[in-house]
Amino acid sequence: MKDSEYFKLDLITILPAIVFVFVMWLVYWLEVKFYFRFTDNGIRPDRLSGLQGVVFAPFIHSGVKHLWSNTLPCLILITTLTYFYRNLSFYVLLMGILITGVLTWFLGRPSYHIGASGVVYMLAAFLFFKGILTRHYKLLSLSFLVAFFYGSLVWYVLPIKEGVSWEGHLSGAIAGIILAITTRNKLPEKRKYVWELDQYKEDDDPFMRQFDENGNFIELPEEEE
Template sequence: MSQHKASLSRAVHHAVAQFETRVLVLVLFVGSIWAVFIATAAFPELLLYRHGVVPRTLGGLQGILFAPWLHASVGHIAANTGGLVTLGWLCMWPRISNFVWATAAAMLGGGMCAWLFGAPNSLHLGASGLVFGYAAFLVARGLYTRNLLSVLVAGFVGFSYGLTMLLGVFPFDPGVSWQTHLGGALGGAVAARIGARRPS
């Protein structure tokens, strides 16, 4: 009996530690995006916006790394925060590495797509490519793994974000970077495919 209690205690301790780690990673990640936004607003002379994606320019390539941390307004960053928190949290199951891979793939896919296909002299900012990448990752993971929980999560994401995703990857609004959305979604789907082939 004591051995069973010890095993249960270790399992609970491990689960709590995993939960705390996920919370910490997500808070630090989203918090860093807000910190950059606040710094941008407080010190406009820093010209942080220039580090966004500028299509087909050598300097604009840096935006692939930096654009997700740059936002044009409070409304812009607030609109992305909900998706980053909700979908980012879901991406962390069952491994935090899923979140890391989905983030990297969405950044690369969204940034490259904006750089290759964006309008000349346009500037692409924001973390919406990550949001689309996370959503696509979760939906694709359900389709690839067919694990019951993954399928349920995919259904939730499809129901909650499906219309937004569908409208966001087409050039309906000239003020929206559909290229970033499309590339981020493709990156997330690819990350899910690769992840489905890795052993659990």
């Protein structure tokens, strides 16, 4: 499989991110339009019923600012996940949401934890560490891009800002690392040049025949050229 075939952008690549973000905005619109309050469906660590938030919390937000702060990262990171790890993307997204939510329920304070921030941290951690572990040059470059654009996120896995679920951020980062270590991804085959092929014979190569065994250029007879 060639790199150009492996890294291909199409509707399937961008659709998961669009659907995920659409549901986020739909839930918020329902709250505003019909005066619903979905916060109680978030993750509540001190209650067994709070486990329902493992599924619902990523799509519930406290306001437009909170919602918008997660919209662009989700669009970018989910699309990136699907683009570079198509065969793993659904599994990583689903398991990442579940692991992040369960860890938040175990680690979190006794309050409602809502928002897609944990998913953002999970995706950023997965993309960064998976690229490092695979050592494929394109995926390694992706790791550095994620570190460049989202490196500042690391500070918010600590309780440095009141009202922010740092436990959800930390849980997301842990989930991303776990998935990066435990999943296997089929990498594109490395492109080989002609001289790297098993059937390559130096004596049959017109270019190599212009040099002697010491690497000195020799002029071939006209008919041989």
